[in-house]
Amino acid sequence: MTAISQGPGAAGVGRPRRARRGAWARGGPARGGLARRRSLTGLLLISPALLLVAVFFLAPLCLTVWMSLHTWPLLGSPEWTGLDNYLAIPGDRTFRNALDYTVLYTVIITPLLLVTGLGLAYLVRDRRRGVGLFRTVWFLPYVFGFASAAYLFLWLFDSSVGFVDRVLVDLHLSDAPVQWMNAADSATTAVLAMVVWKVVGFQMLLLMAGLQSIPDEVNEAALMDGSGRWSTLLRITLPLLRRHIALVLVFSVSGSMLAFEQFYIMTGGGPGNETLTVVQWIYNSSFANFQLGYGSALSVLLLALLMAINGVQLYLLRERD
C-alpha cells in the first residue's frame, strides 16, 4: 500500500514536464523510471485479485489432480495409489448411470431452452408499447436461486398439496393426482418445467440482443428477394445469430452437465438412483462416502469432458470470416 501512495507523488512531478514537451519526448531519459514505477503500480493493483485466484482457484485446481492420485479419506492420512481411482471409474455403475442421465438431461433441456428462448426473443425484439413489461416478467425468475425455485416447484408438483395435480384433476386431464416424483420420467418433467421457468429469460435476453444486432435491411432484402419466412429464419437469421447461439448453447450445456440443486432438492436422485446427476455423485462420493480421492478423479474427468464439449461447440459455431 505504501508503494502505491508514494509512486504517484513522483509521477505527479514528472507529468507536467512531459505533457508540455509533447509525445515526441516520451522516449526520453525520464521514461525508464516512470514506466517501471507505473508497471509496479499496475502489478500492485491486480495483486489482490491474483491472490484470491491463486488461493481459492489455482490451488484447488492443482490439488484436484493431486488428490485424484490418492486414496484420500476425510480424516487420517492419504495414501498414494496412482491411477487406481481412474481405473475404478469404468466399473462404477452408479457413475455410468449418472453420466448417461446427465447427458440425456442436457440433450433434452438444451434445445428446449434454445427454441423457447428464441421464440420469446422474437416476440420482444422490437420496441413497442408494453414490451418492457413482458421482458421484465419473463426474465424475473432468473434472479431467484435454484434452491428457492426448486422448493417452489417441489411443492407445486407435490401429489397431495401441490397445485399442478389439482389443476390437472379439475381440468379432467388426469383422473387422480400424478405421483410426479415416483417415476424417473415424470420427475424429470417436473425438473424441466422448473428449469425452463427459471432460466429461459436469460436465453431470451441474449438471443434478443443478437436479433437486435441484425440490421432491418438484411431481413427486408431477403423477403424482397422472395425468400419465405421460414427460409429467411433458417438461411439468414440463424447464421447471423451464430455467435449468440454458441453462447446460449455453452451456458446451457455447461449448466446442465453441472446440474445439482434441482435434482438434489426435487428428486433426491430418485427413484432409486435414476435421476442422479454427475455432480450429485461427486458430492456423494466425497462428502457422504468420504472417498475424497475418488471424488477428485471424477471431478477431473468432468472438467475434461466439459472443456471438450465447449471447445467443440465453439469450434463448430465459430465466426467464419
Added chain:
Amino acid sequence: MSATALNTTARGRRSRGEGTPGDGESTGGGGTGGRGGPGRRAGAGRGRMPAWAWWTVCSLIAVMFLLPLVALLVTVVKTPQAAAASPPAYLPHGISTENFEALADSREGLWRYVWNSLLVSLGTVLLTVTVSTLAGYGFARFRFPLRSALFGTVLLCMMIPFQAILTPLYMVLRFLHLQNSLIGLVFVYATFQLPISVFLMRNSFEQIPRALPESAQIDGCSTLSSLWRVLLPVVRPGAVSVALFAFFSAWNEFLAALVLLSDEAKFTLPIFLTVLASGQLGTIDWGVLEAGVLVTMVPCAVIFLILQRYYVRGLVAGSVK
C-alpha cells in the same frame, strides 16, 4: 419506470407505429386482400403481429411465468392446516400470518439465517467490487510484464466451474481454518465472481478517454485518489452491475454453502430451506417451507426490479463480448 428499463437494450430506431396496416402478413399466408405484391412485401419487412394478437400471446406467456409466484403468495397466507390440505384450495379463507410466525421461530430463528445470508452477500459484494475495481484499473491503464497472461489466468476461472473443484476447495478451506465459516464462504464466492467482474471493470476503464486521469494527475492527484475522485464516478454503472451479480450469486448459492457449512447456526437461507424441508417426524410443513421460499425470493425480486437496468446491461455486456 422499472417495467420499461429492459428497453435500454432495444435500439430506438426500431420503434415504429403500432399495428400499421402492413402487419397483416404475420397472420399467415399473407393473402390479406386489396394490397398488391410490392406493397405487401415492403410492409412485411419486420413481419410484425397486429397489436391485439401480440398482446394476447405475450400476456398469456406472462401469466404462465407469474402463476407459480401467485400460487406461492396465496398459499403462504393460508393457515398451516389449510396449507397442508389435500387437495389444496385455490384461495385462502382470510389472511393468516401463522406460517410466518412459525418460520420466525424455526430452529435458530429466521433472523439468524437472514443475517447470515446478508453478511455473506454484502461481504461478497464489498470484496468483489473492491478487488475487481483495482484489478480492472490495473489491467486497463497500466503496462506490466505478463499482463495478458495474468488477465487470461483470471478469466480461466470462468471456464472452470467451481462445482468441479469443490472437493479440494473444501480441503484448502479446512487447511486455512476457513471451513464452516461465513468469511471462508465470502472468499470463495468473491473468487468465482472475479472473472466476469474484472472483465466488466476493465472494459469500463478502457472506455474512459486516456486524457481524463492524466489531467487529474497533472492537478496533483495520486494514482489512488485519481481512481477514487475522477474515475470511479465514470465507471459506477459497471461497478453497480458487478455488485448486483455478486449479490445475487452469493444470496442464492447452494452447493458450496451446503458443503462448507456444518454448523446449523451458520447456515445461509438456501441451506435453511433444506432444514425446513427435512421436516419433523418425516412430514414437511409446507406452509412454513414455502414462507421460507418467499422470504428468500423477495429481496432478489425487489433489487432486480429497482436496478434491472444495470443488471441487464452488465449481463449482456459480460456474456456477449
